[in-house]
Each structure stands twice: as structure tokens, then as C-alpha cells.
Amino acid sequence: MKVLLEKVAHSFDEKTFLFKDLNYDLLPNRTYALVGPSGSGKSTLLSIIAKWLEPAAGDVKYQNIDKINWVFQNPHGVANRTVLDHVCLPLLAQGNTERSAQRQAKEFLELFGLLNIADSLFKELSGGEAQRLMLARGIASKPNLLLVDEPTAQLDTKTAISVSDRLTHLADKGAIVVIATHDEHTRDACTDVIDLVNWAV
Template identity: 60%
Template sequence: MVSVELDNVGHAFNERTQLFHGISLTLLPERVYALVGPSGSGKSTLLSIIAGWQQPSTGKVVRHGICKTSWVFQNPIGVARRTALDHVALPYLGQGYAAADAERLAREQLERFGLGDAADKRFGELSGGEAQRLMLARGVASNADLLLVDEPTAQLDMRTADAVDQYLGALSRSGTIVVVATHDHRTRDAATDVIDLERYQ
């Protein structure tokens, strides 16, 4: 079964800077985990530890059946001259889809995130909100077992943010483990589970 087990996980930069400690939980598919806590509490660090990109200071993380991990960063990163369609089609091409199928699937993802009309825009021409939604669409297109999302609604209006929250919920029900670091109370309320780092300070 696909899962991520955190066993007494803690992290500190030095003796005086302990971010969190004693986190023991199991992350499962069909759940959306809202990772919350004040700025500086270690949300991005914990995402990195869950992804396996950083080792915790204490405890261990065991991943079962995780073949692919995708991380949607808070600050959109793209190639200025490439179109929105290019950015989402690329993960499908990497999975072996033919070019026509990759483009069709990419357009479907763009439509889901309200970017159908922006498919042919270059990344450098997108607004901040459009670029953020594009990164979400690209993350979903990667077909990852574990999707980590950092502040997905920070640059979105309320209606679009609610739509993104709903889509992340639907994605989790398809078998993906979804962990969302957020300050947005609506995203927290839309999640199935909450990991509050204040409990582990």
C-alpha cells in the first residue's frame, strides 16, 4: 500500500534553533493533509523531509510504494518563452505519451485550472495567479504518487482558490497522497486532516 510513515521526526538547524520534534504519523492516499503553523515553523522543511530531499535531525521517514514525487513550489518557476501548454505537456511526454495525446491531456488540465484561454500564452506573459495555477496543473500532470504543494492559493482569488482546493481533494481520491502547506483557513477547512506544527514545537 502506498504510504509515507513519519516516526518521531524532528529537525533543528542547531542547538538553539529547533523547528519541530516528535512527529509520528502515516500519510495515506485519499487524504489531503493541510500542513499549518506560523511563518518560520518549518512547513517547507517538513515538506522537503517528506519528499526525501532532506534528512530529519531525528527520527526517520519510510516511504512505501512512492515511485514519483512532485512538488509545487510557492513561487512559480517556468521558462519565460515557453507557452503554458508546453509546461503541462512536458510531464506527459516524459511519461511516454505521443505528442498529440500529451497536448490533449495538457489542454484538459489547463481547462480544469481555468487556464484554457491561456494555453498559448508564454510563461512570461502570465499573471501571478495564472502562473501559480499553471504550476498546479503541471504538478498534477506529473501523475505523482505523492504531491506536495506549498501555499497553492496565496495568489488566487477566493473563487479560484476554492476550485483548486476541490480539485486537490478529487486528486487525492484518485490515489495520490496530497500534502498542502498553507496559511489559508479555507484550504485548511477543505482538507481531510490537519498537521499543526505548533503542536510539535
């Protein structure tokens, strides 16, 4: 399982390039912090990695990648559903029995420090709890490739740190994880750093 970025470049106007000649192999069990100042092209590169957006030049090649999942900047959940329900749902969709889905969901909640609030409703969660739940749900859907855009952007520093502390667990189950961020704690929580400054034009 691998994602190969080969000489990837992008421009929205065919004149100014956000980045050029970006070569990178993305591997399982690693979390990549995709960093650079605001407007440097982090979200754009995530879209290119997801193959939502065709790069102006270069190629994105997948080796045995068939399931991609996104975790967006703003946590979206179902107000009156419990924390446990949110994580059970993708596991049930994979064909697990109710019992097995619940057992696995609790493991994911434990990883993300949410087990003690498994029965809370989504609407009762703090920003940091909701964001960690989105990460737990993202990984419960068992993607090969998990793309996360600015998971701590909406959070205060303390809450952001508690989210960052859990990011290392995202790749525990063998996924390739890419996290766009401009937060240094998030960056430090990742195993690798892709700094767009290195490919800026």
C-alpha cells in the same frame, strides 16, 4: 502507497526543536494542509517528507513511493511557451504520443480552470493563473507524492481564493498531496490538517 512519519523531530542547532514526536500516515487521494505560524517549520518538514533533509530524530518511511514532485512558492515557467506546452511536456516525457499528451493536458487545464487560456504564453498570465498552471503541471507529472510550498503566498486575496479552490483537484489522480500554508482558505480546501502547533516544543 503511503508515507509514514514516525516520531519525527527536527532541530537545526541540536538544542531548540521545531517539532518533536510527529507521527502521521500520509495517504493517497488526500490533501494535507501543513499549517503553523511563520518559522514553525513547515518548509523544513516538507524537506524531511521529501527526504532532502534528514530529521534530527525519527523516520520517514516510503511504501511504494517512487516519484516526488515539488511546486514552489514562486511560479517558474518558460516566458514564450504556451500554457498547453507547460502541461504537455511532462506527459511527453512519460512517453505519451503528442496527441495523447495534448488530450490529457487539456483535462488537467480544465480541472484548474485554464482551458480557455491554453494558447496564452506564460509571460501573459496573471499571478493566480501562473500558480494554477504550476499545480496543473505538478499533477501532470503524475507524482506519487506532491509537495507544495505556500502556493498562495504571493497572491492577493481574490486570486489566492481562486488557487485554493483548485487544490482539491490535486489529489484526484491518486497522489498524496502535502501543502504548506498559512492561508485559511488553502487550509479549508484540504481534506486534512497537520497543525505543527500540536508537535511544537
